[in-house]
Amino acid sequence: MEENKNGGQIRKVVVVGAGAVGATYCYALAQSGLADEIVILDRNEDLVLGQVLDLVHGQAFFPTVIIRAGSVADYADAQLIVITAGSAQRPGETRLQLLKKNADIVGGIAEDVARQGSQGVMLIVSNPVDVMTYVALKRSGWERSRVIGSGTVLDSARFRYLLSDHCGVDVHNVHAYILGEHGDSEFAAWSMTNVAGMVIDNYCPVCNKCSDWKTEQQEIEKQVRESAYHIINAKGSTHFAVGLALVRITAAILRKQSSVLTVSVLVDGEFGLKEVCLSVPSIVSDKGVVKIINSPLPPREMESLRRSAGILGEAIRSLD
Secondary structure, three states, X not given: OOEOOOOOEOOEEEEEOOOXXXXXXXXXXXXXXXXXXXXXXXXXXXHHHHHHHHHHOOHHXXXXXXXXXXOHHHHOOOOEEEEOOOOOOOOOOXXXXXXXXXXXXXXXXXXXXXXXXXXXXXXXXXXXXXXXXXXXXXXXXXXHHHEEEOOOHHHHHHHHHHHHHHHOOOHHHEEOOEEEOOOOOOEEOHHHXXXXXXXXXXXXXXXXXXXXXXXXXXXXXXXXXXXXXXXXXXXXXXOHHHXXXXXXXXXXXXXXXXXXXXXXXXXXXXXXXXXXXXXXXXXXXXXXXXXXXXXXXXXXXXXXXXXXXXXXXXXXXXXX
């Protein structure tokens, strides 16, 4: 096993998919200093070559890291395999409409990873991410902890930003989660939302920013849910914020941080749900999801989670 200059194991990340999301993630990851080696794979070899050259030409400006094109053999000793490959979401197209186009692509990659005997973590980004995470898990035959999706980590960041903007508070002092599907049935877990250590409903009288908080809640949640559609309609795709969200998940894995993140993971009895991947608060570290935080939810939020699970379950069954 290779070691880095400090005597530790090489932090190797393999990125499958050299398109906008994959390349933006590589760009952000290179600047983070988290990885010792970034390997890029794509069916379009010219695209990989171009992305690699564009990135390595900037090496004078970020921490030392090997960036190169690779092959399936690179899965074997990677700590993290990030799958962004798949058909891009088009204007007016829902994430669930991407289902059949991407299931074969992601499933085939997952099988390739498993065949190489990798002991790393697979992070699925391809949409619809919850269903693709399920497909990758089943096709790889791995334990559920090591196959996770990017889930609602980005949606939760959008939620935190909108709350921070509304309340006039630094986003780092806002803790909030979007749960369920990464898509139209996702919902805000208001019961788990706090600002400055205060539950959001208790903070509002202190904030004194709005006269009708319930209406504001609905508007903020709507903005989170529709953010991707607005961005896609305006510029064709989302990639900056998702690239940063992936770096955050990467840090939790490569640095063994045991971070609480709303990644997509297979539930097996947690929250009373089974056989579906969706986003719930989870502790993420070097082996993937160490633990799902099976925290109690009020009836309304629990019903929203069940609804999300039902929609995703139907999508999964449609693949049969």
